[in-house]
Amino acid sequence: MPRTGVFICHCGTNIAGTVDIEKAVEASRNFPGVVHAADYRYLCSEMGQDLIKKAIVDNQLDRVVVGTCSPRMHEGTFRKAAAEAGLNPYLLEVANIREHCSWVHKDIEEATPKAISLLRAAAAKAVLNESLDAPELEVEKRALVIGGGIAGIQAAIDIAEAGYEVDVVEREPSIGGRMAQLEKTFPTLDCSACILTPKMVEAAQHPNVNLITYSEVEEVKGFVGQFDVKIRQKARSVDPVKCTGCGICYEKCPSKASSEFEMGLSKRKAIYIPFPQAVPNVPVIDRDACLYFTKGRCQICEKECPPQAIVYDQEDEIFERRYGTIIVATGFDQMNPSQYGEYGYGQHPDILTGLEFERLFNASGPTGGKVVRLSDGKPPEKVVFIQCVGSRDKARGMNYCSKICCMYTAKQAILLKEKVPDAKSYVFYIDVRTAGKGYEEFQRRAAEEYDVAYLRGQVGKIFPDGDHLVVHGVDSLSGKIIEIKADMVVLAAASIARADSPELGRIVGINSDSYHFFNEAHPKLKPVETHTAGVFIAGACQAPKDIPDTVAQASAAAVKAVGLLSKEFLKGEACTAEVNQAECSGCLYCEAVCPYSAISPVEIEERYQGGTLKRTVAEVNPALCQGCGSCTVICRSGSINLKGFSNEQILAEVDAICLQR
Amino acid sequence: MATSNKTRLVDEMKMQSGQDPNECYQCAKCSAACPVTAAMDLLPHQVIRYLQLGFEEDLAKSNTPWICASCFTCAARCPRDLDLARMMEGIRLVMLRRREGNKFGPADLTPEQLEKLPQQALVSGFRKYNK
Ligand SMILES: Cc1cc2nc3c(=O)[nH]c(=O)nc-3n(C[C@H](O)[C@H](O)[C@H](O)COP(=O)(O)OP(=O)(O)OC[C@H]3O[C@@H](n4cnc5c(N)ncnc54)[C@H](O)[C@@H]3O)c2cc1C
Ligand code: SF4
Ligand code: SF4
Numbered sequence: 001m002p003r004t005g006v007f008i009c010h011c012g013t014n015i016a017g018t019v020d021i022e023k024a025v026e027a028s029r030n031f032p033g034v035v036h037a038a039d040y041r042y043l044c045s046e047m048g049q050d051l052i053k054k055a056i057v058d059n060q061l062d063r064v065v066v067g068t069c070s071p072r073m074h075e076g077t078f079r080k081a082a083a084e085a086g087l088n089p090y091l092l093e094v095a096n097i098r099e100h101c102s103w104v105h106k107d108i109e110e111a112t113p114k115a116i117s118l119l120r121a122a123a124a125k126a127v128l129n130e131s132l133d134a135p136e137l138e139v140e141k142r143a144l145v146i147g148g149g150i151a152g153i154q155a156a157i158d159i160a161e162a163g164y165e166v167d168v169v170e171r172e173p174s175i176g177g178r179m180a181q182l183e184k185t186f187p188t189l190d191c192s193a194c195i196l197t198p199k200m201v202e203a204a205q206h207p208n209v210n211l212i213t214y215s216e217v218e219e220v221k222g223f224v225g226q227f228d229v230k231i232r233q234k235a236r237s238v239d240p241v242k243c244t245g246c247g248i249c250y251e252k253c254p255s256k257a258s259s260e261f262e263m264g265l266s267k268r269k270a271i272y273i274p275f276p277q278a279v280p281n282v283p284v285i286d287r288d289a290c291l292y293f294t295k296g297r298c299q300i301c302e303k304e305c306p307p308q309a310i311v312y313d314q315e316d317e318i319f320e321r322r323y324g325t326i327i328v329a330t331g332f333d334q335m336n337p338s339q340y341g342e343y344g345y346g347q348h349p350d351i352l353t354g355l356e357f358e359r360l361f362n363a364s365g366p367t368g369g370k371v372v373r374l375s376d377g378k379p380p381e382k383v384v385f386i387q388c389v390g391s392r393d394k395a396r397g398m399n400y401c402s403k404i405c406c407m408y409t410a411k412q413a414i415l416l417k418e419k420v421p422d423a424k425s426y427v428f429y430i431d432v433r434t435a436g437k438g439y440e441e442f443q444r445r446a447a448e449e450y451d452v453a454y455l456r457g458q459v460g461k462i463f464p465d466g467d468h469l470v471v472h473g474v475d476s477l478s479g480k481i482i483e484i485k486a487d488m489v490v491l492a493a494a495s496i497a498r499a500d501s502p503e504l505g506r507i508v509g510i511n512s513d514s515y516h517f518f519n520e521a522h523p524k525l526k527p528v529e530t531h532t533a534g535v536f537i538a539g540a541c542q543a544p545k546d547i548p549d550t551v552a553q554a555s556a557a558a559v560k561a562v563g564l565l566s567k568e569f570l571k572g573e574a575c576t577a578e579v580n581q582a583e584c585s586g587c588l589y590c591e592a593v594c595p596y597s598a599i600s601p602v603e604i605e606e607r608y609q610g611g612t613l614k615r616t617v618a619e620v621n622p623a624l625c626q627g628c629g630s631c632t633v634i635c636r637s638g639s640i641n642l643k644g645f646s647n648e649q650i651l652a653e654v655d656a657i658c659l660q661r
Numbered sequence: 662m663a664t665s666n667k668t669r670l671v672d673e674m675k676m677q678s679g680q681d682p683n684e685c686y687q688c689a690k691c692s693a694a695c696p697v698t699a700a701m702d703l704l705p706h707q708v709i710r711y712l713q714l715g716f717e718e719d720l721a722k723s724n725t726p727w728i729c730a731s732c733f734t735c736a737a738r739c740p741r742d743l744d745l746a747r748m749m750e751g752i753r754l755v756m757l758r759r760r761e762g763n764k765f766g767p768a769d770l771t772p773e774q775l776e777k778l779p780q781q782a783l784v785s786g787f788r789k790y791n792k
Contacts, residue, residue, distance in 0.1 A: 393740035460693030
């Protein structure tokens, strides 16, 4: 019979307040196999751990039960202590008498017998515990970053600087993301391109960074340390090695299409780079717009290209690479506000979203940097900004606050005043939210120094009247209905998750919230981790956020990734499933339910009536198994067992609780 | 805060309408959308504010619930998914129950009005203004 020691923690008064510790210790002495029982005020403290270690040695204990808080909290702590005393860590069991008992009960008369039951169950399980070893897994010393916005760029540079190779897969022809579309950035009004372009170039030139643009991730297999990723690099129709980026092709190309980068506000050529500072500076042929691809004639770019870099018959390339870790940084979109009929978005050229308005300031934007009405090219005199279009709207939009709109609206109103000194801005808002360093001061400057009228209220309808847009709203502070004859209206449309984020989440194996933003593992303590080991998130794909928060999160994710890459080996899961192949009938139901594809069929030979018989049975790959236990539940013959949580162990716990009463 | 009656108006209104004024965050979208604010002495969002703060006596004096045309524009626009038109109806019902007698009857109408007004308008008018 094993020699078990039971240690019960007071947790200050957290446990001792509702559980009679003395009684519990006395009761524990009578459990089968228990040779030692003790209690301590804080077992997790260094002195508490020493007490356990000493008792293990003094009493030659080979099983340990601790009656403490949840194993989620301190199982690791106590297992480490047991290991330091020479015991296999998996011979220690935790009875959760805090979350499962003392915290949920008030009456000591009821909580004490329950705590004793839980301890008895743990002791009964401990008797059947076996020594287990976690497998060691190799780590591929390379990181994958999905998404090349400022989040992806920052994470890649940080990982590269730490000395590891990193691939950035970006869907668009250039890295840069939304930040490349911005003019100046709050709260300091430094020009977006001036601070972003150097980072783009740094990433492109870093020997450890490999930019894979115009590409998408199609499949992710494997697990932390060894993700096997299938990447599709779409055909650019241009040889990136030969191309010198001279730009003659898109100068000469006769075919035009709507520019995605300018959100349809202007045209680009069929062969194009999305914006002048694009990285890499290698054009792409949009085959749907190209005359050669659609009508079979033209080929002007091929004729004009000095280094003959045009390759019409280039094909999509699919390749597979292994990565130790993955960072997802795919950013966000702006909601299309046309569903808000009262604002008339999409029905009038002078009603724009915030991102569209931002482009009017940009020298390479659709108006060449002139802030003018798209309807008649005249500078606006009155511009109305409407906040919370689709944000904080549980009826027709998103329940959350998009976080960045109050600030970029103040920014745009300031920039407008600088470009068009006669212009007057009005901002309809519900609340102005400007938490952040220098943010409140920035917004107040808009109101005080740039003469921006902040109206607390919303807009009920907008209708064209001659040259103008009549904005009918309310100022709730004065209780007055407000009508403004505006020249332009700018809608702060909600920041939303990328449309394909559920699909990407499925491919990478991470989950998202009800708005399709990716979920962090813990809202406070694990803000860049996900529930999938080795996969991290950064930037606006997790929730709407501004550039400072995005960059901070990206560096945080990079540190996590580097921490992982710097390990020689990773400890795998010790509590994995195990097939008793003699009893397995080979139905392979387990293979179908395993979420980690850890089970596969294998052929074995058996002696049968003097001869040998070939039979298919299930086999578990312990490196892939995460110990979820689904297979043990589905197995009809009970031939799969989870190490550390075997059927026998669980039944022993049940018996220990039920048979006693 | 004024609570002159045994049951607070806001509790009764809540029961009648199934709407909780505390869910309103005072964006005033309803007031911006309402087509008949010109005739109201309180804007629709102010009615809700008064409910939130329990200004029942002031509310009892307001013409707004009686001006409300029950067009439901506010309900269609409210980002908090509140049905203010139902609340207005709730307020009217509570007020009527508290009031002695009817606000107007067939005798108050001219023969010409009686001739011209559709039956339905008369019935809903009596329902809205009478006990
Ligand atoms: C109108 C407006 C003005 C703003 N002004 C400011 C400002 O002044 N100051 C400030 O701090 N912030 C501002 N912001 C916020 C700023 O844009 C964001 O904080 C920032 O862009 C977030 O960066 P990101 O890398 O997380 O996402 P993104 O910029 O969206 O980048 C994500 C990248 O991932 C790529 N991608 C997406 N899906 C995939 C996929 N499946 N596979 C591969 N690649 C993919 C995208 O193409 C993109 O390049 C503003 C936002 C708006 C809308
Ligand atoms: S629209 Fe809804 S949330 Fe806004 S003030 Fe009116 S009732 Fe309140
Ligand atoms: S239902 Fe009443 S309060 Fe609401 S918009 Fe119509 S008239 Fe105004």
